[in-house]
Amino acid sequence: MKTLGQWLSEKSYRSTVVNLVMLTGVLAMSQSSELFMAVGGGAIAIASFYFLLRAIALTARTKRFVNPYQLSLTWIPGLLAIVLAMTGLYLVISAEPFSMGYCLGVILFACELAMLTIAGVDLDDSASKSSRIIEVV
Amino acid sequence: MNEIPVPRDIPLPMPAPEPVLIGVLIIFFLMHIVFVNFMVGGAFLTLWYQLRGLKEKRYDDLAYEIAATITANKSIAVVLGVGPLLAINTLYTVYFYTANALTGAFWISIIPLVIVAFVLTYIHKYLWHQMERMKWLHIGLAIVVSLLFLFIPLIFLTNINLMLFPEKWGTIRGFFSALMLPNVFSRYAHFILACPAMTGLLMVWLFRRKNEAEIAATGFERVELIRKGYQWAFWPTAAQFVIGPLALLTLPETQESIHSVIAVFGVAILVSMGMAHLMFTETRRPAETIGKSFAPICALMLVVVGLMGAGRHLYREAAVAPHRELVRAKTEDYMRKVEEANREAAAKGGDVRTSQ
């Protein structure tokens, strides 16, 4: 248990991701597409909000130092995660419970929600890095 | 019982005037075959010099120089073959496709065989220095490539030969029986001998244009290299004076006379005599003057190749022309019947086209 605790606390997002995966598991088990849509959609909205806020802040802060290529690297992982998580959600809602499409949808949804969280946290890291760069400059 | 089949042709007009198609066929085919000569001859010469290189290192380097030319030549050879293929498909649809089908298994195996040959050629060339310590494996590759390059032209030749003789179609049982038709092997020998000869000329061209440093790196004198090229060009060409007439004499008889064919080949023999004479003189020339006659030799070679192409076409025409008239008549007759049957069906009121 101690090692698990250590592992979780090594990176700030790990516990969030574990929570999200467990949430997805519970939602999938519930077999209710309405519930999945409401709660899952809510989760996507919160994670997106978290990501977008950071992405916008970072873009505004580093506008003068970065080129479009670097900018796209900031935005793409999160945006892709949002799109794919919604695709996963769509699959879950439109397919019969525990059919192939449903299972794939659940997996896609969980993974992408995790990726979205990580993408947001990554921006925090790179924001602190870039602010350091700015300070140095 | 030797029945001559007369199939129907495709009832659609030719996409271009016949002379245009013939021009495409002959000109591009000759370009194709020259590069095939370079490719096949290059493979043989590489193997030969590599074997000599076992005793004397500089021959191995020479082999590498020649091997380096194959890569580009083989790509050009393949790509130049497509146009003539298109033209022969159009001009000789009935003949060509029939020959293809009758030797189908071997005909389609050209594709994997050539792929394997090319991949091995690449391995042989690009891993030359890495394979120094596995010399026999490396030479083994060259042997396999040479064998493949020896066999693949035989498939083409068998087809090209078979298409000329509709009276034989009914007797063919697969590739090997088509291989036994008269004239296949003599024509094949004629082609195979041309490969080192053409590659010899390529060698002369190659070593004339290399700069001093590059020549010095080979460990040979320039004059030696050029002389070797001419020797490769001369001796097989000399042998062609036996093989060529043999191929001509074994040509099966055709209904139409082939005087013009004989005339063309006769002129070709005369021109090649002049060319061979020049080649021989070149082999005896000292360093200062060697290569002086290279341009005339190439020009004469071009004439010979052109005459070969023309003679070949004239013979093909002589062989199939009467039969093609029968095919034309049969196709017209058939189309008339088709029209009549459609009219009859329309008169009956039913849409017989799809019988729905």
Place this chain on the structure above:
Amino acid sequence: MDFPVFHLDFFGNRWLIATIAILHVLVNHGLAVGMMPLVAAMEWYGQKKQDPRWDRLAYKILFFCFLITTTIGALTGVGIWLSVSLVNPYSIASLIRVFFWAWFTEWLVFITEVCLILAYTLTWKKWSNQGPEKKKQHIRLGFALAFFSWVTMAIIVAILGFMMDPGNWLTDHSFWTGVMNPLYIPQLAFRTPLAAAMAGIIALFLILFFTKRQDGFRHEALRAVALWTLAFAPFVLAAGWWYYTSVPDAMKDNLGVSLATLAFADWQTKFLQIAVVTVVTILLVVQFAISRPNLLPKVALVVPFFAILWMTGHFERVREFIRKPYVIGQYMYANGMRVDDYALLQRDGVLTYATYSNPLTEAEKAGLPERLSEPERTARLETIQKGKDVFMDTCSRCHTGHGVNSITSHLQRMFGDKPWTPELTAGYIEGMHYAQPYMPPFPGSKAELQLLGAYLEHLQHNKAPIPGAQSAGVIVHDENAGRIATKTNQTEAAAR
């Protein structure tokens, strides 16, 4: 069919074409059309950033493509010709008569393409060492190569599109009406981003081979190529949708039958599903390559690669849907008979106009009922021989005897083990095209239906493979030969 019949009784003839064609599409789209612009872009970027690592990577990728495209790529291209002319000489010969100049132009572009790829690859190192001006020229060479690779595809797609939907060609038989068929633009629009995305995935895979794990450049390269792939992925989906919606219009003329529409709807749904799966796997890989390039395993790239292959394979199958029962829409059926020939052939019989007969092997003669007298046996064999000829001329372009898509498996499914009497099978085949709209109507006469029925009955007891002309040869049809012999004599006499 008025050519000796080439036939592969185990895998089937279509298998031969499909294998060669899919291999060709894979190499052509993934390593030439899509990859050349990517390689040229990498070289350009390396030059712009003055970073030789990009140059080295671009060269390695190009060299790999060079090896594959000039061997497997070029030869499978020729292989499509050879295999189609073996399997369906009638259709390819007709297409050549219409499209000669398209193919000829395509060939000229192809020569340019090969010369350019030779030049681009073989001059890379030499020109790079000759200063920035020469390097710029080399980069231009790369983009020219990319352009010509795309043009070859654009021309070939026109021909493919024509085969699916000849549009107005039937009425005015001209070249341009054939080219400008309604499926051309959607198909080209689909293949272009598909090729680019495919190249992106293959390049990502190659980068993992050509760079070291700890190398910081690996991450940079993965990210950049991932962006390239991402840029094209949405267009794959969008153009796929466009294509998907234009197909029903195109096939309306061929098939009005609800059954076919149903089967096509299945194909369509599946196509969309596969396309979504493919694009999702591409996006996943791209996402991973951008956010965690150090963790991207090689095996992860195999998934989208096979998804693309799967989608391409499924995509290519649509041509069968649209064109069946024709091989050239409204002009020639899949069996190689022209629509116009039907009236004559159904009246007089296919065999009447067949030049060749396909000899029975000893193995094929086995399985006759026992206790037949010698004359009965001979008569029976004669019927079977004729029935086999009918089969070879009218069925064998798509069906085998006992192999893939075999006629016996279809009969087994429908009639089981009860005897396949000629009454049973012939009756079915006569009206088959109503029940199975993909099937052309039977082209022969009523008598030939019975002969075919007798042959199918024989196939129930005889499992010997049916040889094609490539091994068994042909017999020149007696009647025909008789007529011809006299004709030949006449011409000879006339010549004298």
